Amino acid sequence: MRDLLVFGRTGQVAQDLALLAPDATCLGRDRADLTDPEACAAAILAARPQAVINAAAYTAVDKAETDADTARRVNADAPAAMARACAELGIPFLHISTDYVFDGSGDQPRAEDAPTGPLGVYGATKLAGEAAVAAEGGHWAVMRTSWVFSAHGANFVKTMLRLGAERDRLTVVADQIGGPTPAAEIAGAALSMIAAMRDDPARGGVYHFAGAPDTSWAGFAREIMAQASLGAHIADIPSSDYPTPAARPLNSRLDCARIAQDFGIARPDWRAGLARVLDQLRDKA
Numbered sequence: 001m002r003d004l005l006v007f008g009r010t011g012q013v014a015q016d017l018a019l020l021a022p023d024a025t026c027l028g029r030d031r032a033d034l035t036d037p038e039a040c041a042a043a044i045l046a047a048r049p050q051a052v053i054n055a056a057a058y059t060a061v062d063k064a065e066t067d068a069d070t071a072r073r074v075n076a077d078a079p080a081a082m083a084r085a086c087a088e089l090g091i092p093f094l095h096i097s098t099d100y101v102f103d104g105s106g107d108q109p110r111a112e113d114a115p116t117g118p119l120g121v122y123g124a125t126k127l128a129g130e131a132a133v134a135a136e137g138g139h140w141a142v143m144r145t146s147w148v149f150s151a152h153g154a155n156f157v158k159t160m161l162r163l164g165a166e167r168d169r170l171t172v173v174a175d176q177i178g179g180p181t182p183a184a185e186i187a188g189a190a191l192s193m194i195a196a197m198r199d200d201p202a203r204g205g206v207y208h209f210a211g212a213p214d215t216s217w218a219g220f221a222r223e224i225m226a227q228a229s230l231g232a233h234i235a236d237i238p239s240s241d242y243p244t245p246a247a248r249p250l251n252s253r254l255d256c257a258r259i260a261q262d263f264g265i266a267r268p269d270w271r272a273g274l275a276r277v278l279d280q281l282r283d284k285a
């Protein structure tokens, strides 16, 4: 799409947006620092794009626990300013959020209107961002996704490939369940949503989008080892054996029926996405 403005240039989703939408303008930290929300709004008003996607965020879940002010500016105040500028221009704004807005109780998939209850600062600031975007009253959508991976940037797949090559045995949490999601699929879904929003001002709101089938981090790790032909044994552990500054939700299952119904976007199979990412990593090497 021409005249699409993207916040983020180096992130996983931002890089796949740049690949799928080569005409889009992707603003890195050097051109739009999200710790300066008004600068983000000014960048939109100066560029006068036809649509905006925010693919930048403070994603360091543990570090956020001791850096809450920065996380809040980046994850809540900046998206609010972006939504305000988009509302002023009358253009659609798509913002990306996370499964970590939920408390992870129970064992059923959560729909978009399920009660939230973030367990840490990252999730709390992302939830504040969602609320702030909605409160600006423009033409907005929030896509909540989970467990993002790709060939670029830092993610669980690349960590497991590194550790799996170094060790015979890895311990990985088996009681957190969710949907690993390829960044390329998120980028594709976001572009479809923004195109549909431009055609129909009635479309918008909160949408869940995650890869299928749901699995645990240990299950994800086992598939990574299998597809990469690494022999490291993955031993299941409970979250209590992997202490981290921020607690993670146990049940991260997202009910993705609404995005299928409203936009015709189905949950992608993350195992196929993983195969493509491993191919890309082999090509890079």
Ligand SMILES: NC(=O)C1=CN([C@@H]2O[C@H](COP(=O)(O)OP(=O)(O)OC[C@H]3O[C@@H](n4cnc5c(N)ncnc54)[C@H](OP(=O)(O)O)[C@@H]3O)[C@@H](O)[C@H]2O)C=CC1
Pocket: 008, 009, 010, 011, 012, 013, 014, 028, 029, 032, 033, 034, 035, 054, 055, 056, 057, 058, 059, 074, 096, 097, 098, 099, 126, 145, 146, 147, 148, 149, 153, 154, 183
């Ligand atoms: N990663 C995941 O597992 C998940 C991510 N999400 C959400 O998906 C979206 C995309 O995430 P993903 O692609 O994985 O993100 P990454 O962690 O790969 O990248 C984050 C991006 O945000 C940018 N950024 C961070 N702080 C600032 C700042 N102050 N000013 C400008 N840019 C900044 C980074 O730039 P720089 O390189 O300069 O730091 C980078 O481009 C985010 O909204 C995230 O919350 C949702 C669920 C899971």
Ligand SMILES: Cc1cn([C@H]2C[C@H](O)[C@@H](COP(=O)(O)OP(=O)(O)O[C@H]3O[C@@H](C)C(=O)[C@@H](O)[C@H]3O)O2)c(=O)[nH]c1=O
Pocket: 059, 060, 061, 098, 099, 100, 145, 146, 147, 148, 155, 156, 159, 163, 170, 171, 172, 173, 176, 217, 242, 248
């Ligand atoms: C490296 C490693 C991690 N783990 C666990 C820790 C954690 O529970 C899980 C995944 O580790 P990560 O560090 O990738 O997790 P984390 O950074 O919390 O991932 C999250 O990032 C944010 C941005 C999101 O929005 C979420 O959807 C989610 O993807 O695996 C092990 O059990 N063993 C290991 O050797």
Ligand SMILES: [Mg+2]
Pocket: 059, 060, 061
């Ligand atoms: Mg992480």
